[in-house]
Amino acid sequence: MNLVVLIKRVPDTETRIQIKEGKVVTDGISWIISPYDEYAVEEALRINEKLGGGKVTLLCLGPNDAKETIRKGLALGADDAVHLNDPAFGNGDATVTAKVLAAALKKMQYDFVLAGKQAVDEDNAQVAVRVAELLDLPHVNSVIKLELAADKQSAQCTREVDGDRDVATTTLPAIITAQQGLNEPRYPSLKGIMGAKKKPIVDWKAADLGLDPATLSAKLETVRVDPPPARPPGKKLAGDAATAAKELVRLLREEAKVI
Amino acid sequence: MEFGLSEEQKLLLESVRDFIVKELQPLEEQVETKGYLEPAQAKAIFEKSKALGFYAMNVPEEFGGGGLSALDTIMTEEQFGHTSDILIRRAFGNVYEVLFKCTAAQCQRWLLPCVQGARTCSIAITEPGAGSDDAAIKTRAVKAGDGWRLSGGKHFISDGLYSDFFVVSAVTDPNAGSRGISLFLVDKDSPGFTVGRNQLMMGQVGTSCVEIFFDDIQLSPENLLGQEGQGRKLVLETLGRVRLGQVGARAVGKSAKLLELMTNYANERKQFGQAIGQFQLIQQMIADSAIEINAARYLLYRAAWEIDQGRDAREWIPMVKVHAAETLGRVADRAVQVFGGMGWCKDLPIERLYRDARIYRIYDGTSEIHRTVVAREVLKKGAALFDVI
Numbered sequence: 001m002n003l004v005v006l007i008k009r010v011p012d013t014e015t016r017i018q019i020k021e022g023k024v025v026t027d028g029i030s031w032i033i034s035p036y037d038e039y040a041v042e043e044a045l046r047i048n049e050k051l052g053g054g055k056v057t058l059l060c061l062g063p064n065d066a067k068e069t070i071r072k073g074l075a076l077g078a079d080d081a082v083h084l085n086d087p088a089f090g091n092g093d094a095t096v097t098a099k100v101l102a103a104a105l106k107k108m109q110y111d112f113v114l115a116g117k118q119a120v121d122e123d124n125a126q127v128a129v130r131v132a133e134l135l136d137l138p139h140v141n142s143v144i145k146l147e148l149a150a151d152k153q154s155a156q157c158t159r160e161v162d163g164d165r166d167v168a169t170t171t172l173p174a175i176i177t178a179q180q181g182l183n184e185p186r187y188p189s190l191k192g193i194m195g196a197k198k199k200p201i202v203d204w205k206a207a208d209l210g211l212d213p214a215t216l217s218a219k220l221e222t223v224r225v226d227p228p229p230a231r232p233p234g235k236k237l238a239g240d241a242a243t244a245a246k247e248l249v250r251l252l253r254e255e256a257k258v259i
Numbered sequence: 260m261e262f263g264l265s266e267e268q269k270l271l272l273e274s275v276r277d278f279i280v281k282e283l284q285p286l287e288e289q290v291e292t293k294g295y296l297e298p299a300q301a302k303a304i305f306e307k308s309k310a311l312g313f314y315a316m317n318v319p320e321e322f323g324g325g326g327l328s329a330l331d332t333i334m335t336e337e338q339f340g341h342t343s344d345i346l347i348r349r350a351f352g353n354v355y356e357v358l359f360k361c362t363a364a365q366c367q368r369w370l371l372p373c374v375q376g377a378r379t380c381s382i383a384i385t386e387p388g389a390g391s392d393d394a395a396i397k398t399r400a401v402k403a404g405d406g407w408r409l410s411g412g413k414h415f416i417s418d419g420l421y422s423d424f425f426v427v428s429a430v431t432d433p434n435a436g437s438r439g440i441s442l443f444l445v446d447k448d449s450p451g452f453t454v455g456r457n458q459l460m461m462g463q464v465g466t467s468c469v470e471i472f473f474d475d476i477q478l479s480p481e482n483l484l485g486q487e488g489q490g491r492k493l494v495l496e497t498l499g500r501v502r503l504g505q506v507g508a509r510a511v512g513k514s515a516k517l518l519e520l521m522t523n524y525a526n527e528r529k530q531f532g533q534a535i536g537q538f539q540l541i542q543q544m545i546a547d548s549a550i551e552i553n554a555a556r557y558l559l560y561r562a563a564w565e566i567d568q569g570r571d572a573r574e575w576i577p578m579v580k581v582h583a584a585e586t587l588g589r590v591a592d593r594a595v596q597v598f599g600g601m602g603w604c605k606d607l608p609i610e611r612l613y614r615d616a617r618i619y620r621i622y623d624g625t626s627e628i629h630r631t632v633v634a635r636e637v638l639k640k641g642a643a644l645f646d647v648i
Contacts, residue, residue, distance in 0.1 A: 011511050070569060075270050190312030191269045198332050 001054040001152060003044040004108060005078065006115035006128060007037040009062045013120060022225050036116025038076075041177035043146060044114050045077045054111075054233040055079045059104060061089055061097055067201065075188035075196040078228060084233050086205040088213035093220035094213035098130030101217070104211040105135060110173060111152070117142045117177040126250040140168050142179040165192070262557075266332060269459060275313060275338045275556065282307060283342040288375070290345060290465040291611055303531035305376055308350040315352040315374045317504070318468040329566035329614060333559060333573055336504040340512020343615065348379075348418055355382055357426055357442070357497035359569035360485045366585045368481070369444050372432035372605055374489045381422035382501070383413040383445075384494055390627045393428070394437040394491060398480065400429040407431065407483075409443065409476040412455075422458060426497075427473070428490050440490035443482045451476040462614035473613075499573060502580045502623045503562055510583035510619045511556050514590040517612055518548045521597045523589075535597070544593040550588040574636050574644055577629035585626060591616035 011017075013027045018025040020254050035043070039184055041058070048054040058073045058081035070081045082104060089100050105113065118125035125141075132139035145158035157176060159166045170176070188196075235251075237244040252259045263532030264272070282304055290296050308314050317332040318324020327335065339347045347353075351478060353372050360381065361370040372378035389395040397413025418424070424446045432439030455470030483492050520575065535541050562568055562575035591613045593603035603610040620626045636646045 039325070047291045068269070070272075071266055072270060075274075187311055188270055190271065190316060192275060193267055196270065197266065 001048060001051060002057070002109055002112040003054065004049065004057045004059050004113045005037070005040045005044050005109045005174040006113065006131070006160045007058050007060045007069065007073055008034045008116070009060065009066040010034045010119050010121040017227065019225055019227055022222075024225060031065070031069055033072055033122070034116050034119040036114075036120065036180070037117060037177055038185040039180065040114035041073055041076055041078060041184045042183045043178060045150065045186075046183060047146075057081060057102065057108065057110070060084065061092075061100055061107075062102065063090065067086065070201055071196050072188060074192070074199045074201075075192040076186060077192055078199075080199055081201045083201050083203050084209075085203045086213075088206045088211075088216050091218055092216060093218040094124045094126035094130060095219045095256050096216050098127050100206075100209065100211065101127065102131045102134035102250060103211055104204060107204075107209065112173045113175045115175065115177050117179050121256070122226065128175050128177045135175075138170045138174040139176070140174065142169050143176055144179050144181040146176060146182065161174070220241075263483055265395045268334065268472060270647075271331065272334055272338055274311075275335055276341065278308065278311070279342045280348075283346040287343050287608065287611075288348060290343065296349060296465050297346050300360045304346065304350045307648060309376055312377055313330075313345050315354045317356070319352075319356050319359070322359070322370055325526065328354050330560060330563040333504055333563035336508035337515075337556070337559070340509035340514075341516045343465060344416075344463045347509075348466065352376060353380070353418070355380060355426065355497055356500045357382075357484065357493055360493065362481075363482060365444065365484070369523055370581075378424060379418065379422045380579040381416050381417070381418050382497070382587070383416045383425040383427045384498075386411070386413055386501055389397060392625055394440065396425065396428055396430060396440065398429040398473065399433075400431050400441060400443060402431070403477070405480055405576070407443070407478040407479055409445065409451075409473045412470060412472040414455075414473055415458065415468050415472045417468055418466055419454060419471055420467035425471065426484060428494055431487055431490075435488060438488050438492040441477055441487050441492075442484040442490040442493050444484050445473070445476065445482065447601065448574055449476045461617060462611070462613075463618060492545075495573075496571070498623055499571065499576050500566075503559070503566075503572070503576050506623050507555075507559050507562070507576070507583040508578040510616075511552060511559055511589040513616065513619075514548070514552045514555070514583075514587045517590045517594040518545070521545060521548070521594045522608065523613060524601075539599060546596055548586075548590045548593055551589065555579070555583040555586045574633075575638070577624075577632040577636075581626050581629045587616045587619050 008088065011026070012032050013035065015029045041056070046057045048056060057080040058070055060070050060081065061084040062069070064085060066085070067083065070083055074081060084104055086101055087155045090099065115128040123131070129139055129141065140157040140159070141157050143157040144160055147156045149155065152170050152172070154169055155174065155176065157168050157170060159168065160179070215218050235248050239247070249259070270572045280522065282437065286296065286300060305314065312325055316325030316335055318326045320326035339351060358370045358373060369380070373380050384393055384396070386398065387398060398409070398413065400407035400409045409427070411429065423442055424527070425602065426508050427443045428440055430439055431441040431442060448629045451474040453472045453474065455472060458468045460468055491595050524535050525541055525545060536545070559579050562579045563574045565572035565575055594609050598607065598609050601607050606608065
């Protein structure tokens with residue numbers, strides 16, 4: 001099948017986030033494919049490996065440096081990529097990003113689209129859903145199991161809901177987003193790494209998508225960026241087990257207000 | 260002059276590191292406690308790595324290997340330094356470059372199965388009376404018909420319990436001095452071959468080090484590796500690559516891993532109301548380690564680059580061996596110091612890494628021997644060995 005996977009370049013999850021003058025400092029940090037997007041890439045590769053054919057195309061919006069991230073996706077086994085690479089896309093929020101991705105997908109041939117449920121940088125969890133709405137496609141989010149129907153016209157998607165499973169069937173094309181547990185992503189192989197450079201990456205700018213840069217201003221204004229508050233120190237309950245348990249119940253009820 | 264990594268190099272090193280961190284490092288403590296790697300785990304990591312093309316990456320593609328350049332091989336070896344010896348052997352293979360001298364017939368029997376991971380080879384040169392003085396070996400191959408009869412023994416043979424064939428150095432002409440030594444491919448199941456004690460060592464737990472004995476083993480012409488009398492030259496060549504990759508590069512990788520552990524700890528550990536990394540005496544240990552690691556790494560890459568230029572790097576390799584091994588020794592020592600009591604305690608891997616580090620200044624030629632070689636070359640060739648023009 002022709003599958004498109006949306007991928008985003010994000011700071012390595014082990015990065016120590018530093019904030020300077022109201023912005024996250026991005027100098028000198030290492031970048032990765034957002035981990036949820038890696039599940040999506042892996043699932044697309046597995047689907048086509050199982051079907052014994054087809055094509056996996058990566059679609060990535062990001063600056064020049066995102067090429068490196070795209071190349072990793074190609075090393076994993078994707079066949080080609082489209083890089084939405086235009087400074088006009090650079091200051092976008094989820095609204096703009098979705099608009100650009102939707103415009104790109106309109107130009108592409110695909111059976112369905114996979115993406116991560118959210119990018120681990122800003123954790124918006126909006127883009128894939130917005131793209132689906134803009135393209136008037138069905139969408140199923142946070143999927144941990146994906147089964148194609150024999151006729152490949154629909155897919156059964158399993159999701160986790162409060163200790164149970166929710167199974168949704170969608171017609172295709174659709175946009176399906178990956179949750180942890182969908183699969184175990186592979187490592188890029190030596191052959192994949194050495195072959196990645198030969199795989200085509202097409203750059204599209206606003207003009208290629210028929211988008212007017214003036215319409216690409218963010219709807220979201222960032223007023224301030226603050227690190228999360230430091231975790232308060234833990235509390236040690238004194239006394240024997242009976243006393244401590246009694247005190248714990250009191251604290252859970254009166255202080256934490258969870259029981 | 261280009262110091263950056265290519266896109267492929269970066270991806271390869273990231274991918275190998277990722278594999279090491281997720282698949283190999285979690286097994287390290289278990290190997291240390293049990294004293295060996297479970298065969299089922301050895302098989303599992305071999306199969307995973309092989310499927311990714313990470314096994315025998317140093318071997319040319321014509322023999323079924325990964326076909327990496329010397330520099331790329333050395334950079335992957337540096338990554339291998341982030342885990343322990345036995346896990347490297349099983350996951351990535353230890354296919355010695357000397358096996359590339361195999362004839363077509365020998366390739367079928369020894370090299371190709373080795374690249375496939377179906378057979379494993381150990382180098383058997385060291386004897387109780389012949390360490391750095393490797394020409395002083397007593398193992399003897401006496402001409403018999405069109406072949407030889409091999410007698411003698413070796414010790415400290417790394418991975419010898421597991422390996423099923425050995426590259427053995429033996430005297431074929433006692434009157435020809437170092438030109439009277441030849442190399443033989445000797446199968447473990449040859450009649451007359453016995454494995455002696457597993458010699459327990461200070462570190463690198465999990466990699467066996469054994470004595471092996473040859474009691475009048477019949478060798479055919481096919482057992483001879485390279486030409487008769489060429490053994491010493493082949494030994495020096497192959498040990499050059501071992502010193503660069505398995506010693507120099509891995510020492511740099513191990514040093515980098517130790518410095519990472521030290522740095523994290525110095526940032527987290529608080530005494531007197533602040534992180535110990537704020538104390539200047541701790542900072543000195545971190546600064547010196549970073550400086551020495553970078554110096555060792557770029558010396559290492561330079562030596563590997565020489566090999567890719569078609570030169571043998573014989574003047575560079577001893578410098579790398581000394582500097583990388585001694586850097587590791589100092590960094591490991593500082594790591595124990597920065598971690599304090601926790602560096603001495605078996606609850607953390609620091610004490611294990613400290614013990615593992617000690618051998619680097621000894622095996623494959625002591626620091627003293629390599630310094631002697633460096634000095635001799637410098638005295639002979641002068642500025643060519645330390646000046647840029």
